[in-house]
Amino acid sequence: MEKLTGGCQCGAVRYEANGPPVFAAHCQCVDCKRSSGAGHVTAAGFPESAVTFVGTTKSYVSRADxxxxxxxxxxxxxxxRLALRSETIPGMVLLMAGSLDDAAQITPEAAIFDTRHVAWDYFDPALPRVPGMPPRG
Ligand SMILES: [Zn+2]
Ligand SMILES: [Zn+2]
Incomplete structure (x- = not known):
């Protein structure tokens, strides 16, 4: 089974995940922009049981649209930023792709919340674009 490792910039928090991820996507929603300061966040979703954190994180909870x-x-x-958990996807933890030791281990499958796309944020034109959240199931 593919192992993925990562952590924060200072190294106080590290994690290990059993891959492959269930999905990976670029998210362009307003909260991802604000929390990252960038045009989008790239995240990979894993079952909570597949991810182990070492070190203490702090969390900021907000209400999505x-x-x-x-x-x-x-x-x-x-x-x-390390992880995201949403009530809409219980039991899943999304790891921030940029926090991976080898971010090339994941392959984003779509760009979501595309209604919030900004022109200077470039994606592969072949990548599927989803206006909001991807359809469930
Ligand atoms: Zn740190
Ligand atoms: Zn988002």
Whole structure:
């Protein structure tokens, strides 16, 4: 089974995940923009049981447009974003792809919340674009 490892910028928090991820996508929603300061966040979803964290994270919980609570975990020391959990996808943890030791281990399958796309944020034209959340199931 493919092992993925990663952590925050300062190294206080590390994680290990049993791959492959269930899905991976670029998210362009307003909260991902604000929390990252970038045009989008790239994340890979794993069952909670497949991911082990070492070190303590802090979480910021906000309410998404869908009404669901979304929790974004980060390192309290360096602020590096590590994980996201949403009520809409119970039992799943999304790891921030940029926090992986080898970000090339994942392959984004879509760009979601495409209604929030900004022109300077470039994606492969072949990549499927989803206006909001991807359809369930
Ligand atoms: Zn850190
Ligand atoms: Zn988002």
């Amino acid at each position: 869908s009404g669901a609570n979304v929790s974004r975990a980060f390192c309290p020391e360096c602020g590096g």
